[in-house]
Amino acid sequence: MAPLGRAALLLAFGLVAYALVAGSYAAWKRRRRLALSAQNALLAAFPVTLIAVVVLVVALGRRDMTFVYVWQHTSHRLPLGYALAFWGGQEGSLLLWLLVLTGYGGLAVWLNRRSRELIAWTVPVFGLVGVFFAFMLCFVSSPFHLQPAPLDGRGMDPSLQNPYMLAHPPLLYLGYVGLTVPFAFAMGALLSGRTDERWIVATRRWTLAAWMFLGVGQLVGAHWAYVEIGWGGYYAWDPVENAALMPWLAATAFLHSVMIQEKRGMLKVWNMVLVALAFNLSLFGTFLTRSGVIDSIHSFSRSPIGGWFLAFLGLMVFVSVALIRWRLPLLRTKTKLESLVSREATFLYNNLLLVALSLTILWGVLYPIVSDALRGETRSVSKPYYDFFLHTFGLPLLLLMGLGPLVAWRRASLRSLGKTFVAPFAAAVVTGVALLALGFGSSWPGLLAYTFGAFVAASILLEFVRGRAAAGGVRRLVSRNRRRYGGYVVHAAVVLLAIGIAGSSAYQTTRERVLRPGQSIHAAGYTLTYVTSTGVRGPNYTGFRALVDVRRGGSHIATLNPGMNDYNIEGPHNEASIYHDPRSIGDVFTTAQLVNKQGAVDLKVFVKPLINLIWVAGFVFVAGSLIAMWPDAVEQRRLAARYAAGAVPAGL
């Protein structure tokens, strides 16, 4: 089995290396058959990588402990579903990168194969990224190392033994790796000199899909952390979490600014910079999570892959900057911003805020690493730093989401702005005043988030109402501009997210007490009574559960079972128990630890209002993204005609 896996990886390495070398030579010397051959090599790399994946999955399923990777990440008692998740360790996650990369690359190239001039240079860029990951898997961090079989494996970290673990990493990787597609096409456009909109048209949906997966992956990860880790939160500004947020923010900026290029022919350089930034941040994210650099600079220096990753990241940043600089004359445009009060200007402000937020998060991640490397001091950047910049950049961003749709393209007069702003402005003022009167002034960021949220919601509603009247129905309205109205649905998701985050963090209640059976704790109108505790037994753990009666206004509303699992191999792990209250769209979140043999428990209670809006936002976000991505037959015909007429190749 292992030799087949190793051979498949070596073959994949050979294929992507051929796509890089032969593809570059073919594009340079303009050799058609060689370019097609390089394209075929990229296409073949996917099924070959898939063979390596199948070998690893079979070994994991059979708990073949002769594979070091299987021994490191499974045990005989680990449930099969978790064992089969081959991305649980470093080597497996690199293999997932390569699999998704070759799959995406092959499909994107195949779908755009008619645009040969652009594709000829895009194939080697995919090849270059593929060569790095295949090289790592073949020569630095192989999942196919063998050993004499031990009796049992080391098992899997208890926090990974959760159904979310089956969805979260693949979703994130579909996003991370998906950002390679716009990057490869953008660099292909620069190399070929085809800096027209062809590369944008080719990658529009790919970028949206990658962005959607990255966004959903983060939300799934946040929910996983919330239900599994047991600290009552869902986002801790952990470097691993930030690693996914940074490229998502850069991609969000790109999705907005690329519209200005399509509508006004402006910002060609800026769009190239954003595509390169998003891709390099996704590489940096993988580097962060896989190099050990987060733990300390010393574990990074011992990591077999850290140095390689850093060198490749440096190379890709250099290549991106060099290519953009080289093609600057082709990217310069004559069109200028006509007014600072226009739709494109609001997009520009949104871009600046998104990039500023992304870069401040990057600095927060880098600062401990830099201070460790330069001064030998371990300094951490904590929540107040991130919260400050989230409020500084995030709240104006939220406000801009409401302002943007109300402003016309090119320029808008203050008179017409005044007319369109009346209703959303009134909604925001009424909401803000009402919340102040209800005592929500205890948190200014929370109050502003709610007020701005009301402004955005009202402006979206207004857009739909006025648009429906002009277009003659919502369906016609959405179908005539799916990207715009899909975008508004995504904006609605962000409003829900902002309200959920503000409610569950700025207005949460926390209580903790040691309770004996029969004793109670009160929190935000809920009374939680500890009744008793019982033992539990699972396939690979034993543990206990506290029985907690939850009442509101004297009426029983739920029974919760917080406790702890003691895994046979992996050790103890907290098990939270949560009541979802439909009245507050919030949660009563509990954890419990046994304190003594008499059965006393340390019960911790978090009452988190509106938190479930965050998860609802995920569904709305996907719906909006799908609307924006949905193929538009009229648009496709128009683009086909444009490239058929304009792209008549030489000699035809």
Place this chain on the structure above:
Amino acid sequence: MGWGLALAAVVAVVAVVFVARPFVREPSPASDELDELAPEARERLALAEERDRALAALKELEFDHRTGKISDEDYRAQVSPLRRRAAEVLRALERGEEGPHERVPGQGERVP
């Protein structure tokens, strides 16, 4: 171990055949030149993009006006330059279609 390596060899052969396919299918083609846009085709493409932008801007302006986002006064001030621009681009495209299409010779190819 034996069957694994045998299977790997079969996969490798299939992959090599697939990669070599363009050369096998066309052992001696009339031209092995990669398609390239001629300069005037690039110009026409830029004009087509400009045309689509101008027409989309007009459509957008109409819609913004109908939904009350733009006042009558602003609409009148903006619509004429946009229409003029769209007409200019359309005329330029028509001129390009009427003119001769020049071909960029491939590398090593003799210009007739």
